[in-house]
Amino acid sequence: MQRYFLATPITATVxxxxxxxxxxxxHWIKVMRAQPGDLAEFVTQxxxxxxxxxxxxxxxxxxxxxxxxxxxxxxxxxxxxxACGLSKGxxxxxxxxxxxxxxxxxxVFFDSQWTVAKWxxxxxxxxxxxxxxxxxxxxxxxxRTMIPSVTYEADLTHVLVNTTYDTxxxxxxxxxxxxxxxxxxxxxKTMTSxxxxxxxxxxxxxxxxxxxxxxxxxxxxxxxxxxRIMRAETAPLxxxxxxxxxxxxx
Amino acid sequence: MQRYFLATPITATVxxxxxxxxxxxxHWIKVMRAQPGDLAEFVTQxxxxxxxxxxxxxxxxxxxxxxxxxxxxxxxxxxxxxACGLSKGxxxxxxxxxxxxxxxxxxVFFDSQWTVAKWxxxxxxxxxxxxxxxxxxxxxxxxRTMIPSVTYEADLTHVLVNTTYDTxxxxxxxxxxxxxxxxxxxxxKTMTSxxxxxxxxxxxxxxxxxxxxxxxxxxxxxxxxxxRIMRAETAPLxxxxxxxxxxxxx
Numbered sequence: 001m002q003r004y005f006l007a008t009p010i011t012a013t014v015x016x017x018x019x020x021x022x023x024x025x026x027h028w029i030k031v032m033r034a035q036p037g038d039l040a041e042f043v044t045q046x047x048x049x050x051x052x053x054x055x056x057x058x059x060x061x062x063x064x065x066x067x068x069x070x071x072x073x074x075x076x077x078x079x080x081x082x083a084c085g086l087s088k089g090x091x092x093x094x095x096x097x098x099x100x101x102x103x104x105x106x107x108v109f110f111d112s113q114w115t116v117a118k119w120x121x122x123x124x125x126x127x128x129x130x131x132x133x134x135x136x137x138x139x140x141x142x143x144r145t146m147i148p149s150v151t152y153e154a155d156l157t158h159v160l161v162n163t164t165y166d167t168x169x170x171x172x173x174x175x176x177x178x179x180x181x182x183x184x185x186x187x188x189k190t191m192t193s194x195x196x197x198x199x200x201x202x203x204x205x206x207x208x209x210x211x212x213x214x215x216x217x218x219x220x221x222x223x224x225x226x227x228r229i230m231r232a233e234t235a236p237l238x239x240x241x242x243x244x245x246x247x248x249x250x
Numbered sequence: 251m252q253r254y255f256l257a258t259p260i261t262a263t264v265x266x267x268x269x270x271x272x273x274x275x276x277h278w279i280k281v282m283r284a285q286p287g288d289l290a291e292f293v294t295q296x297x298x299x300x301x302x303x304x305x306x307x308x309x310x311x312x313x314x315x316x317x318x319x320x321x322x323x324x325x326x327x328x329x330x331x332x333a334c335g336l337s338k339g340x341x342x343x344x345x346x347x348x349x350x351x352x353x354x355x356x357x358v359f360f361d362s363q364w365t366v367a368k369w370x371x372x373x374x375x376x377x378x379x380x381x382x383x384x385x386x387x388x389x390x391x392x393x394r395t396m397i398p399s400v401t402y403e404a405d406l407t408h409v410l411v412n413t414t415y416d417t418x419x420x421x422x423x424x425x426x427x428x429x430x431x432x433x434x435x436x437x438x439k440t441m442t443s444x445x446x447x448x449x450x451x452x453x454x455x456x457x458x459x460x461x462x463x464x465x466x467x468x469x470x471x472x473x474x475x476x477x478r479i480m481r482a483e484t485a486p487l488x489x490x491x492x493x494x495x496x497x498x499x500x
Contacts, residue, residue, distance in 0.1 A: 072477070073477060074477040074478055098484055098487075101478060101479075101480050101481060101484050102478070102480070102484065102488065103476070103478055141479065141481070142478045142479045142480065142481075143478065143479045144478060181499065181500055182498075182499035182500075184495075184499055185495075185499050185500050224499075225494075225499075226353070226494040226495075226498045226499065227322070227323060227324040227498065228324055228351060228352070228353055228392045228393065228394060228494075229351075229391065229392045229393045230351050230352070230392060231351060231391070231392075234348055234351050234352065234487075237348075237484075237487050237488075237491065238352065238487075238491040238494070238495075241487065241488040241491030241492055241495070242491055242492065242495040242499070244475075244476040244478075244488070244492075245434075245435075245476075245488075245491070245492040245495055245496070246495070248432075248476045248477065249431065249432035249434055249435050249474070249475075249476065249492070250431055250432075250435050
């Protein structure tokens with residue numbers, strides 16, 4: 001069933017009627033050609049999922065009646081904020097799309113000292129808008145109950161200051177396990193739901209020594225992600241998969 | 251340091267000289283403009299890594315002397331064969347590129363009953379050649395010591411008959427954990443290195459009931475990969491990351 005995120009609060013009770021507008025109507029009514037009686041899923045702003053039946057639409061707004069209400073548990077027990085140095089080409093898009101499927105709660109892109117890619121100030125808003133749309137599409141497709149936010153910070157210090165998190169890690173080449181298990185596992189073992197994990201990734205060229213110092217001073221733990229070298233856009237996917245495996249499957 | 255896979259066996263001893271030709275010479279000498287005395291890494295056919303110094307080159311072949319020999323442990327303790335129903339667009343390329351970075355030992359693409367994408371018989375060899383080149387490039391970049399193979403099978407039955415594996419799983423929507431931990435964790439707990447895991451993924455449209463029956467008859471275990479719905483090309487990355495996390499970090 002098609003799924004949409006609601007932009008305004010509703011009363012999620014069976015039999016209640018609500019109205020949708022904008023892009024949701026455009027997609028549901030014009031693209032999907034929904035007819036009165038057709039069903040769709042809508043995610044409320046409190047992460048409930050309602051099934052609703054189309055009553056009528058004038059092409060601008062649509063009215064629907066709730067037929068069922070659920071509150072599925074599909075979000076990671078430990079919210080993960082993915083912070084990446086700006087990388088080239090469509091890598092930010094790939095990180096947001098796949099990272100949303102894998103459960104990230106937020107994405108932060110930052111200007112890193114060794115970043116080759118730059119976002120010109122006058123294009124930044126447009127880039128963030130585009131990434132927000134990709135996050136929404138991926139959240140709908142993967143049946144998430146929240147849309148990850150996508151923001152920009154001028155440097156790593158601003159990421160640390162402006163992000164709310166309980167524990168921070170930075171992806172790092174780790175020569176070997178430290179004792180019984182890796183730093184990543186040791187870190188995850190100290191966390192309990194709903195503590196928030198900030199996971200930082202350098203751009204293609206890695207982080208500069210000064211940035212590494214900043215992270216050490218802030219108490220961010222360097223964690224290895226296995227013995228193979230991953231590209232900038234693959235490492236966040238490894239981390240998110242590992243957090244899911246650890247919290248949701250083990 | 252640039253890394254190349256050797257196409258022929260060599261004696262991996264410090265001081266030994268060997269000759270390379272073909273695409274390696276083209277890249278090392280013409281693209282990278284290596285000069286006598288410059289170093290590169292070469293992976294032998296027995297998964298050793300030698301550092302070698304360029305002696306001379308006539309542009310067709312190059313002679314190099316070994317200055318160091320190592321045998322790094324960078325391959326997954328449980329080799330994973332990724333078998334995917336054919337999917338559309340550049341999804342096979344993405345699966346091979348990222349899956350190689352994440353440690354897959356082999357890729358098998360198969361015609362699935364509900365596959366929309368088809369590989370015309372006369373284009374199949376060219377597609378496999380292209381995917382093999384992507385696997386080689388990704389293996390070099392991620393500092394693997396083997397290049398994953400890429401093959402094609404006409405259907406799921408041929409995958410099962412023509413693949414050497416110890417344990418098989420198929421990605422499946424699992425409503426909840428079965429008891430203490432998920433089927434994937436339970437399966438991984440039964441395996442010891444170097445047993446081989448065959449991991450099967452449907453195409454975009456999923457597997458047909460007849461294919462599911464075939465898998466059940468063959469003793470393939472249905473495993474869930476968390477509560478979010480992943481696209482066809484994301485699920486193999488989740489599985490590979492999880493196997494690495496479990497075998498290499500926990």
